[in-house]
Amino acid sequence: MTAQGDGRGARARRVSRRGAGLLALVVVSAWALLWVGVRAAPSPPAGTAGTPWLASALEDLARGRTESAIGKLRLARWNAPDDPEAPILLAWVHGSRGEWDQAAELGASLPLESMDPSSRLAAQGLLAMAYHATGRLPMAARAYGALLEQAPAAVLALEGLGELALAAARDEQQGARLSQAWPASPAPASSEAWRATAEAHLRDAIARAPDRVDLYVLLASSLMESDRWDEAEELLRQALRVDFRAARVHFSLGQVYEHRGDRQAAISAYRRALEADPSFTPALLRLERLEPSRSDG
Template sequence: MAKIRKKKAAEQTANGERRFGRFVIFGIMFTVCIVYAQTASFEFTDWDDNKLIVDNAGIRSLSAESLRTMFTLESGRTFQPIRELSYAIDYALWELKPGPYHLVNALLHAIAAVLLFVWLRVLLRGFRPQWEPRQIGIAAAIAALLFAAHPVNIEAVAWASSRKYGLLAVFSLLAAICHQQSITATGVQRAGLIAGTLLCMLLAMWSSPVGVVVPTLLIGTDLCAAGIQRARKLRAQYAGYLALNVIITLSLFRVLTSGQGKTARDHSDGTLTGTLVTDFQVFFDYLCNLLLPLWLNNRYFHELSQSLSSPKVLLGMLSGAILVAAAVWRARHQDWFAAWCLGWFVVAWAPVANLVPISTIMADRYLYLPAMGVFAIAGAGGSALITRYGKGAMVAIGCVLLAYAAGGYQRCGVWKNSATLWTDSLAKDSRSALPYNSLGTLAQDAGRFGEAEAFYQQAIDRDPNSAVAHYNLSRILTLQSREHERAIRHIDLAIQADPLFANAHNNRGVLTKDLTSFQEAVRLAPDNADARKNLGNCYLERKQFDLARPQYEKALRLIPHDPSLHLYLGLIAQQAGDLAAAASRYEQALLLDPTLSAAQSRLTQIRASQN
């Protein structure tokens, strides 16, 4: 009878855990829906969405050639084939309707939150073997709900261009779950789980370069949760993980640090020291944003910190020292959970901490993977409070989760379109040039040229070396046919700030009629149709027809619906005496634009001469 009662009690416990798990998963999905359903009506923004999605010819096809290009390592080109493949699938399903792209991001976020709950529910048994299943389940639930609702994760989800972070989280957590199950599996099942772990690691690395830390995170998790003895038994398995890690890391480092479009930059002061000091300031800001996310911004303004006496640097160092001391103290009492949480944060943050310099010092999206460690320890702390203080603690924690969800909902609305995004950014911090530049572009597109000019000038005031701001100011002066010399001066400053800025060279050619400027623009950007068209026009004016023709033909392959290109090719054919080819070009131009009088008069002239 005792055995029967024990069996029934175990079954009841298991059933209760399953019911609790289903309830939490429903809660996660519901939370994600409440916070992110609004993104279905969001637009693409002018911040990378055009480059990565709207104007990205590479996602327009799922052909073998397109797939080969996606998965080919090329110096100077960002290598994130899984992200690009996901966009290509989106385009095949709904072309450029922005709503579905945003909803796919939200779905990935929901899946990642569920996987985090599933993984932590098992992982915490190793860190907290003395806890009841209910305590472990509550800790995992709090952590997953924080991940699902926290405002700091909004950028990684509501921004269409941040797709890679959702993919990274999903594949990283799948790798963690497969690895966790492989430890106790045997035979063919174990081999399959190890292969699944390696595959998910590879997909995480191909989603985002940050994925290179996944093997280190999993090995570190084992060391903290089970100790060195188990790690020794898994040496062969770890060797496979690290071998994959080394291969992908070396290949990514090569393509990201070479070529004209390289992602890696130089340290702002030429050394690693300034970056490390600045990281203490960024670390403190990240802690503030995780605790009280009231100053979130899509573009933080950060100056390089040169002095250890800077208040934020000191606070960052003090915060780090306290956290390390707490983790060491707990580890001395055989509790490695705090050390694991802190280690997870630091290791996952390392690729974007500018140790290898990148374009951005601080961004909310950079916390998407690291913050899981913070949410895990918050979940464990919340579960301990509920166990000790009961319903009162549960109500308090519920209120905190609701507050974060409300903040997440409000923050999500900021990403509705470019205007709401940059208006919010400017309201949070007026020191950065980028919001002014972007708001100027929006005003220019709306025909408010005076307002646009004022925004561009304010951008230059804040960053005199902003090539884009100088370029935009030159363009707006050109559009208004004003201050020609000032326009040339600003385009020269744009080129001085960024000699590889192809559009600036092209616009300088427009302003000065300088052939070499167009040639340089085409050299820097061979697929710039506008530059090729302008270079062809320059050759045509000089009656260098043999040089003009290939420029027009290459431009036509890039923009096949431009009637003026057919017109110019018709002029060249007519000049060469090939009236049939000229007439054909004029007819194609008129098909695209029946009001093109130059093509109509030329075609009439040819037909009259033939009659």
């Protein structure tokens, strides 16, 4: 596999973790909207022929019957082609499964300008994540920017723009690509400016979603890359107060300790990462390097 393919795969996995978590919220929100709609209009108006299929699909999703839900969402879309709810939810389901090409195709087919504000926000968030996961980073930047313009507190957009700006800080070519599509003008003009932009967005995201430990880890990675190890450690300790069982937080702390030359503290942190998640390969690899007898045994 090429380095480009590896990068796209890692990026898709990161975005998929967000998509999987957000799918539950989308399902709950859709159930609430459907319940309100049924209570407000006992006799469904014209154009809601897909509602029974949508309701049944939502029940399937709640019970983990994803394949059945996908079929019913397709039927809902076919029966009510002008209703965006089914294709939006179908696209989110594809995204939660890592099928971001399908999600992007569905999202791009939606008539954003004619949609109601809540549906438009959901569709724009979906498109941003799909473009991001599939490596279409300038398009992702525009979509995150459109989402943030309508919803300035949208953590999804703040996180996405923070991650894109961090990619630009790390890679001059990415910075050149993103500068043409960056939603704020003027776009950052140096790696230091990109990093400052990334960190500002990520700090804003943490302030609005303090329970999201992955945001702390992402920001800490930027701090470590710019040799601000004490700041990174403090941030990661804040993350542990949110979730002490977060493997990625313990792993990042291990990196801090290893950089300082505190081998035993690093080993302890990597061990805690594996205790939290025995399948967390990066921690296992670090331990094998720091403890040669571990791999021999």
